[in-house]
Amino acid sequence: MICEPIFKKLKVGEHVMWDDQCQAAFDKIKEVLSSPPVLSLPVAGLPLSLYLTVTDTAIRAMLAQTVDKEERAIFYISKKFLDYEVNYTPLEKSCFALVCATKKLTHYMLSYSVSVYSKMDPIKAVSDFVADNPIEETEVVDTWSFSDEDVVHVEDDVWDLYFNGASNYMGYGVGILFISPVGEHVPVSIKLDFNVTNNAAEYEACLLGLRSALDLGVKKLLILGIYIKSQSLALYKTRIEELENYFEDIQYIHLPREENQFIDALSKLDALINIPDHIDNMPICVERRSSPAYVKAIDDAKEGETEPWYTAILKFKETGEYPSDLAMRGKHALRMLSAQFIRTDDGQLYKKMAQGVLL
CATH class of the missing domain: 3.30.420.10 (Ribonuclease H-like superfamily/Ribonuclease H)
Incomplete structure (x- = not known):
């Protein structure tokens, strides 16, 4: 895990000394943050690939999809092992990684065909364990009797x-x-x-x-x-x-x-609702807002100008300067709004969403 050398220094009772490992981890973090991965939406009808990586201290997973011979990242998962989880065997850690990914990506796995790629095969390990440890039944089990048989089975189409x-x-x-x-x-x-x-x-x-x-x-x-x-x-x-x-x-x-x-x-x-006689359709628009209402305090697009809405944000991220005609309230709103965005080295602006997703 990239941050592991720094995390070790944060433990209670640990002697804090910034060493070469901490500096290397810090440089790696800066490199990753300056070139963030852009996630894509999955394309319906195409299978997904789940890549699992297990280290001594953490698990990582990436959900991807190949579209036009190009593999696109859809979702990232990262989890640091707790103290007792570190004692798991490598195979147990692989199974644990699969369980964590399944819980996090349930909505994808129910809608798409997913192939799992891992150094160890956790699915085969579970199936082998079940085969080697059958449940002893005192009664004959009716394989055609299900507790949810009254639930209608819905096919994919x-x-x-x-x-x-x-x-x-x-x-x-x-x-x-x-x-x-x-x-x-x-x-x-x-x-x-x-x-x-x-x-x-x-x-x-x-x-x-x-x-x-x-x-x-x-x-x-x-x-x-x-x-x-x-x-x-x-x-x-x-x-x-x-x-x-x-x-x-x-x-x-x-x-x-x-x-x-x-x-x-x-x-x-x-x-x-009352619809006038001369109108056949009256559409109702339901919008989703990802930013608070105070964003409107920034007049970043004057009448007649063709600059995009994010011009003031991008300029503030680059130089720290405010538009010349912006009032004190607008400056405060611009600072709060800019904190929700990341500017990369190539001048691209990305919106920070939940769980570190960049749009």
Whole structure:
């Protein structure tokens, strides 16, 4: 581990003497920080590679993906061994590294095919151990009996569809949410300009979801929502059965409204909102902010100028100078904002995110 010589000096009772090893570690840290790795987003459909490295004092892992014959880093993991973990055997340390990586990268491993590369093979070691130490059973185990057999098995190419309808004194609306096999969320909401009951609104939402799924080219669908049995709604049921014939596989799960809160809120929003007669679509934009509101105190892009928004930040990181027309409050905001960025030797500016990720 790069920082190990410096960490040893920080222990209680340790004689602090800056030596050549500490200086070499410090120089290495500066080199790494001045040329930070840029992480990439994984490309859906391509396998991932997990590289595990184990030393006497720490474990490291890198998740990567090869795209167009170029290997791109996606995620880094580093952990220093605790005192008792140092006593593990090399094989135990390799298994421990795999466990740590699996816990940290669960969301990737559930969505992608992952190949593990390590000097030792922790997976083979675990399988050999299980084979050599079978569990003695006093009763015959039914291999076809599972505790979670009531859970529907979803294949990789199955889409999830959540739906809900709302009817109240303000109006009527339906909301649906698609979740693709790779975890992409596609919400859709529609306001109904005709009178429907609560039960009919649920069927309207389900029909909207089925038609939208066909438009998206979905062949396998898992539908989650509230199902109403009513003879007065037989026409809705007939239409749903007609659309079901266009899918290769379609399954239903009853989901109470309290467990379907996002779609419930979406459908109620449609019912409450008033859309003018001359407007067919009224988009709702939900943004994600990665910086606090005080950033707006910096007027880094005057009207008519073509400089990018980060010009003042980059100049401050290079020279420590403020824009000439910046007030005291703006200078304070610029200092706080600049602390969230790193400037490399080649003049590139990167945003520091959680866990050391640079964007």
